[in-house]
Amino acid sequence: MTQLAKAGAQLVVEHLRAWNAQAVSQVIEYRGDTTIVVPKELLRATAQQCKQDPALLFNLLSDATCLDRYPVEPRFELNYQLVSIPRRERICLRTCVSAQHPVVDSLESVWPGANWLEREIFDLFGIQFTGHPDLRRILLPEGFEGSPLRRDFPTEGKR
Amino acid sequence: MTTVETAIGTTKTMVLNMGPQHPSTHGVLRVLLELDGENVVSAVPDIGYLHTGIEKSCEDKTYSQAITLTDRMDYLNPLGNNLVYCLAVEKLLGLEVPKRAQYIRVMLVELQRISSHLVWLGTHAIDMGAMSLLLYCFREREEILKIFERFSGQRMMTSYIRIGGLALEPPAGWRERVKRFLDMMPARVDEYEALLTENRIWKGRLQGVGYLSPDDLIALSTTGPGLRAAGVAYDNRKLFPYSSYEEFDFNVPTRTESDCYARYMVRVAEIRESLKIVKQAMDKITDQGPIKADAPGIVPPEREKMKTEMEALIYHFKIFTEGFSPAPGEVYVAVESPRGELGCFIASDGSPKPLRVHFRGPSFINLQALPRMIKGQLIADTVACIGTIDIVLGEVDR
Numbered sequence: 013m014t015q016l017a018k019a020g021a022q023l024v025v026e027h028l029r030a031w032n033a034q035a036v037s038q039v040i041e042y043r044g045d046t047t048i049v050v051p052k053e054l055l056r057a058t059a060q061q062c063k064q065d066p067a068l069l070f071n072l073l074s075d076a077t078c079l080d081r082y083p084v085e086p087r088f089e090l091n092y093q094l095v096s097i098p099r100r101e102r103i104c105l106r107t108c109v110s111a112q113h114p115v116v117d118s119l120e121s122v123w124p125g126a127n128w129l130e131r132e133i134f135d136l137f138g139i140q141f142t143g144h145p146d147l148r149r150i151l152l153p154e155g156f157e158g159s160p161l162r163r164d165f166p167t168e169g170k171r
Numbered sequence: 172m173t174t175v176e177t178a179i180g181t182t183k184t185m186v187l188n189m190g191p192q193h194p195s196t197h198g199v200l201r202v203l204l205e206l207d208g209e210n211v212v213s214a215v216p217d218i219g220y221l222h223t224g225i226e227k228s229c230e231d232k233t234y235s236q237a238i239t240l241t242d243r244m245d246y247l248n249p250l251g252n253n254l255v256y257c258l259a260v261e262k263l264l265g266l267e268v269p270k271r272a273q274y275i276r277v278m279l280v281e282l283q284r285i286s287s288h289l290v291w292l293g294t295h296a297i298d299m300g301a302m303s304l305l306l307y308c309f310r311e312r313e314e315i316l317k318i319f320e321r322f323s324g325q326r327m328m329t330s331y332i333r334i335g336g337l338a339l340e341p342p343a344g345w346r347e348r349v350k351r352f353l354d355m356m357p358a359r360v361d362e363y364e365a366l367l368t369e370n371r372i373w374k375g376r377l378q379g380v381g382y383l384s385p386d387d388l389i390a391l392s393t394t395g396p397g398l399r400a401a402g403v404a405y406d407n408r409k410l411f412p413y414s415s416y417e418e419f420d421f422n423v424p425t426r427t428e429s430d431c432y433a434r435y436m437v438r439v440a441e442i443r444e445s446l447k448i449v450k451q452a453m454d455k456i457t458d459q460g461p462i463k464a465d466a467p468g469i470v471p472p473e474r475e476k477m478k479t480e481m482e483a484l485i486y487h488f489k490i491f492t493e494g495f496s497p498a499p500g501e502v503y504v505a506v507e508s509p510r511g512e513l514g515c516f517i518a519s520d521g522s523p524k525p526l527r528v529h530f531r532g533p534s535f536i537n538l539q540a541l542p543r544m545i546k547g548q549l550i551a552d553t554v555a556c557i558g559t560i561d562i563v564l565g566e567v568d569r
Contacts, residue, residue, distance in 0.1 A: 042500045071389050072394075075516065079526065091503075097405055123392065125539060129536070132535075149219075151568055151569075
């Protein structure tokens with residue numbers, strides 16, 4: 013990781029910690045990427061801060077993914093790839109969701125581009141996003157039952 | 172359906188189904204158009220007709236086996252898909268690819284970008300009624316596909332970019348073929364511009380159509396030529412360079428009008444910039460040198476070595492039976508595909524098969540902007556807007 017990129021990532025962590033110390037529960041640096049683990053309850057507020065804070069300015073939500081770690085708990089990990097176009101920086105926000113209560117706040121009010129990304133995660137993993145204006149299946153047909161990308165769903169499909 | 176007040180009384184809007192079989196949706200895209208006469212009140216895209224479960228299938232295959240699946244997502248940019256996946260696996264492994272392989276990758280990916288923009292231009296023109304351009308663009312694209320066939324044996328689904336480098340040595344005589352293409356192409360691009368750029372009908376159909384402000388585009392996560400036509404110079408090759416792009420000298424074309432015509436101008440300028448990069452890459456590629464990284468347990472050994480050396484045979488056996496296991500971790504890599512930011516997120520759990528592979532498809536995310544783009548415009552503008560976003564359904568649905 014270049015010195016400049018490392019310094020940039022540390023700046024983001026410091027700013028978020030200064031804004032709310034609870035927002036940053038863990039910082040993972042791997043292969044030059046920085047991932048900030050955020051508790052589920054503070055996800056939307058942290059996302060809003062990342063977008064609005066003049067020192068951060070993460071205006072582009074590049075991607076939102078889910079990862080199923082079945083049978084390990086917490087089961088689902090949501091990763092949000094953010095880009096700050098003016099500051100030329102990338103960061104990843106992560107939050108973990110349990111299998112018993114797979115519900116998290118929608119970030120559509122922060123970045124409208126999260127609309128289809130969250131619909132895809134709802135479709136394939138079955139995670140509910142509270143506050144999403146139009147949460148319904150996007151890739152699979154309407155009557156489909158199940159969440160295929162979960163690890164306990166067979167690749168060949170169910171008969 | 173809603174009621175609409177008109178000068179002669181109230182009427183109802185009509186919901187019209189466009190697709191999934193439709194020549195102008197460029198694939199199996201269904202759009203539900205709510206119309207007030209000829210004006211679009213709202214548009215709801217319905218996707219998933221080409222969903223083949225590529226991301227789930229990747230979890231059942233070893234890291235090398237999944238490369239052939241990646242070709243088939245954005246089927247106009249197979250080399251770009253191979254590249255983003257292999258870059259992500261190489262990042263996960265901490266593997267360095269030799270410079271010669273990086274330059275060949277850059278050259279082929281830029282040729283792929285030209286071929287993708289040619290398909291876009293030909294199909295967009297025929298949608299707008301300029302029918303002759305389709306075959307002109309496909310004629311030039313044939314030359315590029317012939318070059319790919321010489322390199323990899325395949326015109327489209329090349330799987331030529333592999334983990335650690337390339338699949339095969341570049342073929343004999345490749346320089347003459349690429350040089351011939353580079354000599355021919357600039358004049359052809361001038362021909363396309365002579366036919367379209369100052370054409371009254373072309374401008375009439377595209378200028379002022381499909382406008383979205385740069386803030387709206389960023390909020391909707393649009394990337395690629397759509398964002399660059401709004402004045403935002405966001406190009407992963409410049410901002411977050413990969414695969415030795417920092418060594419190449421090229422510009423990132425931008426416009427400010429952010430309508431269909433601006434996006435056309437940006438893409439044609441990008442073809443010219445890609446030609447520059449191909450020329451530079453061709454000059455940088457040496458005739459001798461490695462095309463794969465030196466990583467015995469990961470990159471398969473040369474066939475001759477495998478037949479004569481015991482260690483090479485054992486490595487070959489292990490790689491193709493059980494596969495290699497990267498350390499547990501997650502990475503995200505983003506490249507610049509002809510459509511925007513193409514990303515690959517891979518999570519490894521220490522086993523030979525990936526735990527999760529996710530592709531950030533620019534077509535999927537850029538298509539979100541369609542309803543905002545065509546609201547209040549005419550049906551004919553819908554065709555222009557779908558074309559200008561440049562979607563490939565294989566990438567939208569995966």
